[in-house]
Amino acid sequence: MGIGRCRKSWRLSGNILTRQMICLVAALGAAVGAAVGCAAIPARAELRQGRPAITKGPVLLRVYQDRAALMWETSTAGACKLHYGKATEAKEYVESTPEEVSYEVKEDNKTVKRTAYIHKVWLEDLEAGQVYRYRVTGPEVRSRAHRFRTVPVDTDKVRFIVYGDSRSNPKTHRKLVELMIKKKADFVVHSGDLVSSGSKYEQWGPQYFEPVKGLAERTPIYIAKGNHEGGSGNYEKLLIPQGQKNSYAFDYGPVHYFCLDNVSRGQGTKERLDLIVRDAKDSSAEWKFVSYHIPSLNFGGHHSTWGRPDALPKLAEAGIDFVLTGHSHQYERFRPIEPPGRTGQSYVTYITTGGGGASLYELKPTEQHACADRVHHFCLFEIKGNKLKMKVFNLEGKVIDHLEITKSKGGLNKEYLQTAVPMEEMQRYQQENLRKKK
Numbered sequence: 433m434g435i436g437r438c439r440k441s442w443r444l445s446g447n448i449l450t451r452q453m454i455c456l457v458a459a460l461g462a463a464v465g466a467a468v469g470c471a472a473i474p475a476r477a478e479l480r481q482g483r484p485a486i487t488k489g490p491v492l493l494r495v496y497q498d499r500a501a502l503m504w505e506t507s508t509a510g511a512c513k514l515h516y517g518k519a520t521e522a523k524e525y526v527e528s529t530p531e532e533v534s535y536e537v538k539e540d541n542k543t544v545k546r547t548a549y550i551h552k553v554w555l556e557d558l559e560a561g562q563v564y565r566y567r568v569t570g571p572e573v574r575s576r577a578h579r580f581r582t583v584p585v586d587t588d589k590v591r592f593i594v595y596g597d598s599r600s601n602p603k604t605h606r607k608l609v610e611l612m613i614k615k616k617a618d619f620v621v622h623s624g625d626l627v628s629s630g631s632k633y634e635q636w637g638p639q640y641f642e643p644v645k646g647l648a649e650r651t652p653i654y655i656a657k658g659n660h661e662g663g664s665g666n667y668e669k670l671l672i673p674q675g676q677k678n679s680y681a682f683d684y685g686p687v688h689y690f691c692l693d694n695v696s697r698g699q700g701t702k703e704r705l706d707l708i709v710r711d712a713k714d715s716s717a718e719w720k721f722v723s724y725h726i727p728s729l730n731f732g733g734h735h736s737t738w739g740r741p742d743a744l745p746k747l748a749e750a751g752i753d754f755v756l757t758g759h760s761h762q763y764e765r766f767r768p769i770e771p772p773g774r775t776g777q778s779y780v781t782y783i784t785t786g787g788g789g790a791s792l793y794e795l796k797p798t799e800q801h802a803c804a805d806r807v808h809h810f811c812l813f814e815i816k817g818n819k820l821k822m823k824v825f826n827l828e829g830k831v832i833d834h835l836e837i838t839k840s841k842g843g844l845n846k847e848y849l850q851t852a853v854p855m856e857e858m859q860r861y862q863q864e865n866l867r868k869k870k
């Protein structure tokens with residue numbers, strides 16, 4: 433079985449190597465008939481004209497088997513209702529309590545003060561594996577109708593996308609999102625750096641919420657906070673649901689996924705690594721994934737070594753299969769790392785997926801890479817039980833890297849393991865690489 437394919441010619445030996453938004457206006461009209469207004473006008477135009485509007489979202493922040501968290505922003509004060517239901521009519525609703533945010537924007541060489549209202553709600557007591565339809569209504573605003581599916585109870589299948597560093601170049605980000613929509617993923621993970629400067633509230637619309645339109649209404653995007661999100665609190669206000677922290681886990685079928693914040697001040701690196709280890713050890717999922725923004729293994733761009741020297745041994749000991757990070761604007765997949773002693777520990781595959789839109793960084797492929805490319809891209813994982821496939825797509829929708837692996841009796845297939853680099857060797861290369869950087 434071919435286990436990996438990388439577009440580049442320096443492939444290593446041993447490593448062969450919309451849906452359209454469904455408009456249910458008529459059906460939902462009965463449930464939300466009292467609401468007035470329109471939805472299709474671009475948010476920024478409405479802002480300029482001072483009209484009431486939904487100016488960000490709605491987006492799904494979390495979706496579990498029995499609950500879901502959503503967020504949206506309005507330009508006018510007052511509570512909104514999120515109407516939802518399984519059938520064509522959205523019978524239930526929850527009411528939001530908006531949080532007021534004031535910010536300044538430059539318009540026609542003048543500084544203009546603006547106020548926005550962030551709404552976040554949880555939908556509770558949902559049924560697993562069901563399609564729910566929803567719509568937001570509020571004072572003079574009304575969204576289009578959208579739908580999402582709760583996580584099924586018994587499934588051994590999942591399809592998900594991982595990408596990162598979409599900041600600063602919304603056009604490229606949007607192109608990737610348009611490709612992502614066609615993949616019909618169950619969820620998306622973003623490895624951080626959504627905006628150029630998170631403290632500038634006015635950037636969040638054009639750089640994040642607008643490019644993800646058509647995707648984020650129906651597919652939850654789980655984010656590992658990036659350094660560009662900053663410490664102003666805007667990231668947390670907009671994208672962390674009530675009652676949750678920046679580091680969190682979720683499950684979908686055979687996958688357990690942990691998103692770690694390794695950029696905010698406060699916790700030490702050891703403490704954060706222990707969080708990953710504890711979380712992974714508590715899960716009996718077949719596949720364990722982790723995402724955080726600043727990589728532990730990265731030979732291009734920033735040459736990051738977050739958690740060094742503990743990260744590599746600790747994540748192997750915790751039984752992690754994949755670590756997907758960002759920060760360096762490139763794609764690099766390392767050969768799996770052979771843990772010392774080999775038994776009872778996992779062969780971890782590290783991927784830097786920082787090609788979501790930001791300007792690309794230089795990187796030189798090395799013997800330790802299975803694939804490395806200076807390219808805008810996203811990764812698509814398809815897992816069915818013990819079989820995992822990953823394809824990486826560029827801006828043209830072409831596959832630039834491909835990987836297939838199988839687990840049996842808890843271990844990965846021989847062909848893949850034959851490509852592994854011993855951990856000590858990888859750490860030596862990491863050290864060398866750091867010296868070169870200096």
Ligand SMILES: [Fe+2]
Nearest residue numbers: 625658659759
């Ligand atoms: Fe970054």
